Amino acid sequence: MKKWFAVVVLAALVLTMVPLAALAQGKTYTVQPGETLSSIAQREYGDVLAYPAIVYYSNIAAKTDSAITKIVDPNAVKPGDVLSLPTADEVKAYLAGERVGPAKGDAAPDDPWGVVTIEPGEPLRIGFAAALSGAGVDVLGIDERRGAELAVADRPKVAGFDVELVVEDDLCSGEGGTAVANKFVADPTIVAVVGNMCSSSSIAASDIYEKAGYTMVSPSSTAVAFTARGLRSANRVCWSDAIQGPAAAEFAYNKLGVRKVATIHDGSPYGEGLVNAFADAFKALGGEVVAQEAVSVGDTDMRPVLTKISVTGPDLIYFGGFVAEGAFLATQRADVGMEKVLFMGADGIKAEDFITAAGAAAEGTYASAADLATAGPGVNAFMAKYEAAYGEKPPAPFHLHAYDAVNVIMDAIYASAVQGPDGTLWIGREALNTAIRATSGYQGLSGVITCQPNGDCGTGTVAVSKVENGQFVPAQ
Numbered sequence: 001m002k003k004w005f006a007v008v009v010l011a012a013l014v015l016t017m018v019p020l021a022a023l024a025q026g027k028t029y030t031v032q033p034g035e036t037l038s039s040i041a042q043r044e045y046g047d048v049l050a051y052p053a054i055v056y057y058s059n060i061a062a063k064t065d066s067a068i069t070k071i072v073d074p075n076a077v078k079p080g081d082v083l084s085l086p087t088a089d090e091v092k093a094y095l096a097g098e099r100v101g102p103a104k105g106d107a108a109p110d111d112p113w114g115v116v117t118i119e120p121g122e123p124l125r126i127g128f129a130a131a132l133s134g135a136g137v138d139v140l141g142i143d144e145r146r147g148a149e150l151a152v153a154d155r156p157k158v159a160g161f162d163v164e165l166v167v168e169d170d171l172c173s174g175e176g177g178t179a180v181a182n183k184f185v186a187d188p189t190i191v192a193v194v195g196n197m198c199s200s201s202s203i204a205a206s207d208i209y210e211k212a213g214y215t216m217v218s219p220s221s222t223a224v225a226f227t228a229r230g231l232r233s234a235n236r237v238c239w240s241d242a243i244q245g246p247a248a249a250e251f252a253y254n255k256l257g258v259r260k261v262a263t264i265h266d267g268s269p270y271g272e273g274l275v276n277a278f279a280d281a282f283k284a285l286g287g288e289v290v291a292q293e294a295v296s297v298g299d300t301d302m303r304p305v306l307t308k309i310s311v312t313g314p315d316l317i318y319f320g321g322f323v324a325e326g327a328f329l330a331t332q333r334a335d336v337g338m339e340k341v342l343f344m345g346a347d348g349i350k351a352e353d354f355i356t357a358a359g360a361a362a363e364g365t366y367a368s369a370a371d372l373a374t375a376g377p378g379v380n381a382f383m384a385k386y387e388a389a390y391g392e393k394p395p396a397p398f399h400l401h402a403y404d405a406v407n408v409i410m411d412a413i414y415a416s417a418v419q420g421p422d423g424t425l426w427i428g429r430e431a432l433n434t435a436i437r438a439t440s441g442y443q444g445l446s447g448v449i450t451c452q453p454n455g456d457c458g459t460g461t462v463a464v465s466k467v468e469n470g471q472f473v474p475a476q
Helices: 002-017 037-045 048-062 088-095 138-154 174-185 199-212 241-255 269-284 303-310 323-336 352-362 379-390 399-416 429-437
Strands: 028-030 082-084 115-118 124-130 161-169 190-194 216-218 234-236 260-265 288-294 316-320 342-345 366-370 425-428 462-468 471-474
Touching: 037 048, 048 082, 048 088, 124 138, 124 174, 124 399, 138 161, 138 379, 138 399, 161 174, 174 190, 174 199, 190 399, 190 429, 199 216, 199 234, 199 269, 216 399, 241 269, 241 316, 241 366, 241 462, 260 269, 260 303, 269 288, 269 316, 288 303, 303 323, 316 323, 323 342, 323 352, 352 471, 379 399, 399 425, 399 429, 425 429
Parallel strands: 124 161, 124 190, 190 216, 216 234, 260 288, 260 316, 316 342, 342 366
Antiparallel strands: 028 082, 115 425, 366 462, 462 471
């Protein structure tokens, strides 16, 4: 009896000395009451941040085993859900950027959209399109470019191939988007595109990508119309303005207490779609939209439009557009006697350049953007890398989404590609598109990413900020 007891004690001591990571056995596990994926990850691997690996391996297993629960939202697992827990080595590989795949094969796959062939030693090239020039929009594009660059820095290789980001300036316009898309589809080495940035550019580009069988994943094209046309090429990891517009209306009506608003857009699909969504929601709440006006990108004298609006007596002006025009509107409203009328925009103006351009008139203005409270657990580490690499905090709102767009494409390459005996990588374009659309429960930095059949993948929530003492702070 004493000998048996000694063995048990010795075994217990050995177990306590074994790292928690070594205890994971690649097993099936049923979620118990009170548990979360984070708590399971902490217990099984000693790392609360390992839970995305549980999501990834569970969703792979769910494809062939109906007993495993497919995870759409990592924050919504419930007792009784069945998980496939990866081994400690699999978790380590996942956190290092590796994924299951590519599949092995002796020949290139037969893909109706065509196949990208990458020979050993050649780079794996991903296109990137954003506005890198132009007053008021360049800051948004530069910020997105940095997010994409950091994603490549974190995962410099995919399936053993060096990743190259091929950067183009889409000018935040339909013409610019068309030019960049034509350039990319003329290059058979471009695997997929992170972009475009603005909805006006993305809508024009998506028609070209659709015909050529190329897939785009936009970090920031929020216009409802972007994914409403049934194109398989068009995907985004940001939200739709069908979410942002009503959220802004609810804030204006219930938090600010305004009852009369005027809307102005900049003529872009983004701006017009956003203010229409805002206006419809505001009226549904019981508010009155007293004026609906438009300006053009590049306008500098906003007084004629503001004068027309002033006679309607709005409590708030809601603007759908970007930094340059937004700053002129915010500044010049005082010239027509509307200095006390509140000014509100969205992610298009939530940039430090808006505050700089509008000066004192920026004080007290509002802007909506993604809610970082719902962002992924790696945001703090990302922000530290961002500041170390670029010497400043992010000046605009979509750096996290750009990072996520790159990673969604990378994961889809692992899931869809075939690798030959000599190491050649074949990526079927339709197979890649299908894999991107199959993304489910991916914990990105911007939030949980689960793609819908129309290409809407972002599920973020909206937060409103206010300019106080020369900086955006959470609005109370």
